[in-house]
Structure formats: C-alpha cells, structure tokens
Amino acid sequence: MSRASSTLVPFLYPGFDCQGAFIKTAVRRALHLSRLRQHQSTLSTAHGSEQHAASSHLNPAPDDYARSVFTDKCQLTLAAGSGGHGCISFLREKYIADGPANGGDGGSGGNIYIQAVRGDTSLHKLARRGIIKAGRGKNGQGKAKGGQRGEDVLLHVPVGTVIREITRRDPVAEEEEQTRHDAGEGEVRGQWRRDKWILYPASTPSDYAMAEFPDLQRSRKGGVALSQVPAPINLDLSQPTETPILLAAGAVGGLGNPHFVSKTFPKPKFATKGDPGMTVTVELELKLLADVGFVGLPNAGKSTLLRALSRSRARVGSWAFTTLQPNIGTVVLDNHQGRPQLSASRATGEPRTYFSVADIPGLIPDAHKDRGLGLGFLRHVERAQVLAFVIDLGAGDAVEALQNLWRELAAFETLRNMETNVRTESRMVDWKAFGTPVSSSASASAQDAAIMAKNPKSGFAINPPASQHLPDLFHKPISSKPWFVVATKADLGGTQENFDRLQGYLQAIMAGDEAHPSGLENSWLGKLATIPVSAIRGEGVERIPEWTVSLFDD
Ligand SMILES: Nc1nc2c(ncn2[C@@H]2O[C@H](COP(=O)(O)OP(=O)(O)OP(=O)(O)O)[C@@H](O)[C@H]2O)c(=O)[nH]1
Ligand SMILES: [Mg+2]
Missing domain, CATH: 2.70.210.12 (GTP1/OBG domain)
Structure with missing residues (x-):
C-alpha cells in the first residue's frame, strides 16, 4: 500500500488498524452472517411445507398483496x-x-x-x-x-x-x-x-x-x-x-x-x-367504476371473494378496513382458448369477454353521515352497474346485516336527492342575465364587472370565470340497480341456519310479504338470489359470474 493511501485508510475505515485488526473483524462478521443464514434456511425447509399449506392465493400472508393505485x-x-x-x-x-x-x-x-x-x-x-x-x-x-x-x-x-x-x-x-x-x-x-x-x-x-x-x-x-x-x-x-x-x-x-x-x-x-x-x-x-360492486361490512370477506373470482391481489386481513380504496378485478368469461366459459353480450351487441368487479371498502353504520370515510366509500357504490351484497354468515344475523347495509344506502340516496334539489333551486334563484348587477352575489358581480371591463362592448364572457365546483354527476338511483347476495364464509360451522333465514327473507321480499330493504319507492324487484360460497376455499364462487351476467341486461 502506498504512503498516501495508508494515511487515508484510518479516515475512510475507522475500524482498521495496522496490525490487520480490521480484516479480522470483517472475516469474523462474515462467518457469523453465513452461519446465521444457514440456520435460517434449515428452519425454512423444516417449516416450508406447513407454511405453503397455510398461505395460498385465497388465504394470503398479510404482506402478500399488490398495492392498488386508484384515482376516480x-x-x-x-x-x-x-x-x-x-x-x-x-x-x-x-x-x-x-x-x-x-x-x-x-x-x-x-x-x-x-x-x-x-x-x-x-x-x-x-x-x-x-x-x-x-x-x-x-x-x-x-x-x-x-x-x-x-x-x-x-x-x-x-x-x-x-x-x-x-x-x-x-x-x-x-x-x-x-x-x-x-x-x-x-x-x-x-x-x-x-x-x-x-x-x-x-x-x-x-x-x-x-x-x-x-x-x-x-x-x-x-x-x-x-x-x-x-x-x-x-x-x-x-x-x-x-x-x-x-x-x-x-x-x-x-x-x-x-x-x-x-x-x-x-x-x-x-x-x-x-x-x-x-x-x-x-x-x-x-362515472362507471365497474360492472359489479361488492357492498359489505368491514371484514366480511369482500377482498377474498375478489381474489377467488379474479387474479386480483387485493390485500386481505383479519381486521376491519384492510381495503381503503376500491380494488378492481376482471372476471374473464372468454379467454379465447376454446369454448368460452359463458357467452354473453353487452347492451350494444358487442360480445362480452369479461366483466369488472370492484371491491369497495367496507361500510359501517352511519356511513351516510360521513362516519369514517363513509361518503367517500358510498360514492363508489353508485358507480357500479350491479350490486353484490357480501354478507359474512359467521358474523351474527345475516338478515340484519343486509338490512343495515340497505339502510345506509337508502339514507345516502335520500340525502343525495335532497342535496340535488337544494342545489337546483339555488341555481334557479341565482340565475341572472350576464352583466346585470345583483346585490346578493357581490363576488360574482365583481367578476362580471372585471370581464365587462376587459370586453366592454362584447356583452358576454369569452373566457368565462372558473366554475370550481361542477355539479355532481347524475347516477342511476342505487335502489333501482339489480342486486343479489353472496353469503360468504359458508365453511364456518353453524352457518346453515343463518343462511336459511337469509334465503327465506329474500323469498319473502320477492313474494311481497316483506318490504324491500331499501324502503324506497321504485326499487329494483327482479329475481333475488343468495349464493352461498366459501371464498377462502374457492367453493361456490363459479355461480357468481353466471348470475351476474344474467343481471346485466336487466
Ligand atoms: N373461514 C373463512 N374466512 C374467510 C372467508 N373469506 C374471508 N375470510 C377471512 O375473513 C377475513 C377478512 O377478509 P377480507 O377479504 O380482508 O375482508 P374484507 O371484507 O375485504 O375486509 P375490509 O377490506 O376490511 O372491509 C380474513 O381473515 C379472511 O381470511 C371465507 O370464505 N371463509
Ligand atoms: Mg378488503
């Protein structure tokens, strides 16, 4: 080693001393690390098969997910x-x-x-x-x-x-x-x-x-x-x-x-x-998020169901609000390799080779009052064409869970209608011919005056002032959308009775013995179905695409 480098070495590597102490420490550290790695690899081979059995695509490890980026x-x-x-x-x-x-x-x-x-x-x-x-x-x-x-x-x-x-x-x-x-x-x-x-x-x-x-x-x-x-x-x-x-x-x-x-x-x-x-x-x-939207309470198993239906890698966790943004999955009906699983066509007559499913974050009681991120989540519900209510059979009365979900949706819809009416009315009152000074809206008339000053003879705005708040988009009422129920976690013990009660309730709605759970007029009243599934095992899920496709044209 040259003289110059030997003077720089202690500055760059403080652990180095001239007797080779640095090299000894480095060698010792490397040996220790390799021994540790060997120990870990033996551990993983011993428990490897066990781990593999535990985690799968439908029952993933907590860190096995792809972060979804979504902007609407x-x-x-x-x-x-x-x-x-x-x-x-x-x-x-x-x-x-x-x-x-x-x-x-x-x-x-x-x-x-x-x-x-x-x-x-x-x-x-x-x-x-x-x-x-x-x-x-x-x-x-x-x-x-x-x-x-x-x-x-x-x-x-x-x-x-x-x-x-x-x-x-x-x-x-x-x-x-x-x-x-x-x-x-x-x-x-x-x-x-x-x-x-x-x-x-x-x-x-x-x-x-x-x-x-x-x-x-x-x-x-x-x-x-x-x-x-x-x-x-x-x-x-x-x-x-x-x-x-x-x-x-x-x-x-x-x-x-x-x-x-x-x-x-x-x-x-x-x-x-x-x-x-x-x-x-x-x-x-x-305006359209997906063809089908999953509506359910937190932790109901929506993301697992999405994984079972598509190749989505939505995050699954045994805690509430694992999903905070919609995950969109694609259910393939025809992969162009042989006979399609289902032949369906869109309203335009174009063949439908797939449909999209949105796993919407869970709704909680009082979501319509914007509890949690309630309104943000409810906004996504009105953007789906068909609603699939995902009910956890192992989490208490399924009928009550369904009614609670509908109560939130109905309250949101009523609130939305009221807001639209108020906004329409206020717009009608505020309307005025361009340039007519109106005392009630000082800022607006100031803006008009500025434009008039710029174009004194024009009498209208060439570059109209920014309308920062565009009115909300018109969506089909939630209650008029076709819907069905997916009763999930059917693999859990003692869920049969709960399922029977849920099915009985839906039949009573169809027969007219029970009111529509939304309580709103002009609600959709087609054939209601309850599909029992075990998403974690991937059992019963094949009925969902079939049923969904039949609802698209309703
Ligand atoms: N036994 C059983 N457990 C399930 C089933 N589906 C989901 N789970 C479990 O239920 C828990 C919640 O599942 P998620 O799919 O994350 O539920 P989620 O509705 O997406 O929850 P949020 O995103 O928090 O609203 C997880 O621990 C799943 O493993 C099922 O069919 N059977
Ligand atoms: Mg989820």
Whole structure:
C-alpha cells in the first residue's frame, strides 16, 4: 500500500488498524452472517411445507398483496400547441442575387385528443401529469419549406369517464370576438403589432414607420378546429370511442413572406407569427367504476371473494378496513382458448369477454353521515352497474346485516336527492342575465364587472370565470340497480341456519310479504338470489359470474 493511501485508510475505515485488526473483524462478521443464514434456511425447509399449506392465493400472508393505485377524479390542464412562425426569406442563387420571396409557413400546433378504451380502470396515470401540452409547430424555413406540425397528444381514459370543462382560454377566439364587436373595423389594418408580425432580421420597427402593413386575415382557425368539441366541453364517454375526439385544436402557424407580395410590396420583409394555442382546464371523473360492486361490512370477506373470482391481489386481513380504496378485478368469461366459459353480450351487441368487479371498502353504520370515510366509500357504490351484497354468515344475523347495509344506502340516496334539489333551486334563484348587477352575489358581480371591463362592448364572457365546483354527476338511483347476495364464509360451522333465514327473507321480499330493504319507492324487484360460497376455499364462487351476467341486461 502506498504512503498516501495508508494515511487515508484510518479516515475512510475507522475500524482498521495496522496490525490487520480490521480484516479480522470483517472475516469474523462474515462467518457469523453465513452461519446465521444457514440456520435460517434449515428452519425454512423444516417449516416450508406447513407454511405453503397455510398461505395460498385465497388465504394470503398479510404482506402478500399488490398495492392498488386508484384515482376516480382529477383535473387536467390541456394546452394545445401554438403555431410556428412564418419565415422571411428570399431566393438567392447563382446569377439570381436578389430573387423573390420564398419564406415557408409555420407549422400548426399539436392537437389534444381523448379516447375511451376498455381495460383501463383508473385515472391515476393522467392525474399524475396535471398539465398536458401538445407540441408547438415549427417555424417555416427558406426555400418555401413549411414548418413541421406540432406533436399531437392522445389521452386514453377508461370507459365511463365524464369530461367537463372548468375554464378555457382561447386567445384566437377571444380576438375574433373582440374584432367582431369593435366599432372601428380598420383597427387591425395597416398597423405593426409586435404580437402579429415578424420583421426581417436587423430591421427595426422604425424602418417600417411609413409602411402600411397588409390586412390581417382574421379568422384563421384551422380546418381541424371544426371537428373540435364545442365549448364548454361536456362529454360522457360511456362507450369505447373508435376514433379519438378532439378536445383542443392546435393553433395555426404564421404565414411566410410570399403571402404578402403585392404591387406595393414586391419584396415583403415581414411575415406573421403563429397563433398562440388554447388552454382548457377540464375535470375528469369516473362515472362507471365497474360492472359489479361488492357492498359489505368491514371484514366480511369482500377482498377474498375478489381474489377467488379474479387474479386480483387485493390485500386481505383479519381486521376491519384492510381495503381503503376500491380494488378492481376482471372476471374473464372468454379467454379465447376454446369454448368460452359463458357467452354473453353487452347492451350494444358487442360480445362480452369479461366483466369488472370492484371491491369497495367496507361500510359501517352511519356511513351516510360521513362516519369514517363513509361518503367517500358510498360514492363508489353508485358507480357500479350491479350490486353484490357480501354478507359474512359467521358474523351474527345475516338478515340484519343486509338490512343495515340497505339502510345506509337508502339514507345516502335520500340525502343525495335532497342535496340535488337544494342545489337546483339555488341555481334557479341565482340565475341572472350576464352583466346585470345583483346585490346578493357581490363576488360574482365583481367578476362580471372585471370581464365587462376587459370586453366592454362584447356583452358576454369569452373566457368565462372558473366554475370550481361542477355539479355532481347524475347516477342511476342505487335502489333501482339489480342486486343479489353472496353469503360468504359458508365453511364456518353453524352457518346453515343463518343462511336459511337469509334465503327465506329474500323469498319473502320477492313474494311481497316483506318490504324491500331499501324502503324506497321504485326499487329494483327482479329475481333475488343468495349464493352461498366459501371464498377462502374457492367453493361456490363459479355461480357468481353466471348470475351476474344474467343481471346485466336487466
Ligand atoms: N373461514 C373463512 N374466512 C374467510 C372467508 N373469506 C374471508 N375470510 C377471512 O375473513 C377475513 C377478512 O377478509 P377480507 O377479504 O380482508 O375482508 P374484507 O371484507 O375485504 O375486509 P375490509 O377490506 O376490511 O372491509 C380474513 O381473515 C379472511 O381470511 C371465507 O370464505 N371463509
Ligand atoms: Mg378488503
């Protein structure tokens, strides 16, 4: 070892001493570790078979789960691409020292499209992005080369997503409106505007002081903008969209100098700038969560049932509130390998090869009063098409458990209806023509005044103020959804009687001897079924897909 390194060693490795004490300690430690590992491996082989028998896909170890990432609502700012600038250029070739104008046009900005696809179940990937920008168009170049188009962006969202506009800023539309409402028609004509024109390099505006600029073309919306969703955006993508939908069209590029050749300007030394892109802020919300939603008390066995039906790795635990976010699983009906297990078709006639199941967090008494995370969990229930009540046969009276669950759902629905009525009424009272000062809403009139000041002659808002609180989405009433009961943990002793009582209760409802457990009018009254299963053993679960599929078309 060199002298320099020997002086550094004690600093880097304080345990090292010159007599090799460091090496001895390290060797001793390594030996001890290897002996420990050997001991552990013998232990694990001795108990390995036992452990394997205990933990399985349906009865997993507490740490055997995949964390589900789920987002059902998010806000996105979509920024369409701005147009590239036009180019000022002149032909220069051998023997052509002073050729004609040949500047290319700027490329148009990229568009933002959206498409609903099957297979996605959450908005978390988009929620992470926050701001989505399409590419800017490239500037035009000499030799009449047009600029390249900005890159488009295609957003994929799950089927059942609702997209609603919060705010919009469209400088081009804004300017168009302004021009239309301006009394002085020739305001744009003949003026140099920094935001509109590009001048030849090394020239200054003073060079153009006497020049009269040509008339600017006012409406320069690209053809693609015609297929843009009209403002304000309000889309309900409840079916897969075959072709992407245009949400925000990119702005058009500027014009190169050949466009401005005239008798007065045979060699124009100016071109136009590209238009600025529009920005829209939208809210995305999942209206449909899954085809089937599991409703049950905490610890009823919902996640285990989801594992039994699908390949989900939802977390299972013998304590309440193991699940805090919906887990979505997929039940495959046709894996395209031979005859399908079940042949079913969707309402559109399209063959159904799978359906999705949501394991919703457990509901507790008074969930409708937002106890715990009650309202958050109840919100997911109204997003399922069919409800499966998961009742634990080993946890007391099953009929009472079912009634308690329905009581919560009914209370939530009543509350929701009342809220909607109150909100509708308040909106009707608050309604006023734009610009009419209303004393009751000081902040609103201040906002109106600000917009009026900006566009005094317009009389309407081009960029309306942000409506931060969009109204709640309309959902089918919970009580009108088809439902059935899954009586789980049937493997436990002494559950037969409980099951019989539950089945008797459902039959009495169907016969009209008992009231519907929701107590609400217009409740769904189809054929009610109780399916006994032992999810932990995977027994009886095969009846669930069969029954569920029969309920989809109800
Ligand atoms: N014996 C028996 N136990 C079961 C069965 N299904 C689930 N369990 C057990 O019940 C406990 C709760 O199961 P989970 O699937 O986590 O229940 P959960 O309804 O998802 O609970 P939360 O997510 O907390 O609402 C676990 O210890 C499971 O092993 C079953 O069919 N039979
Ligand atoms: Mg769970």
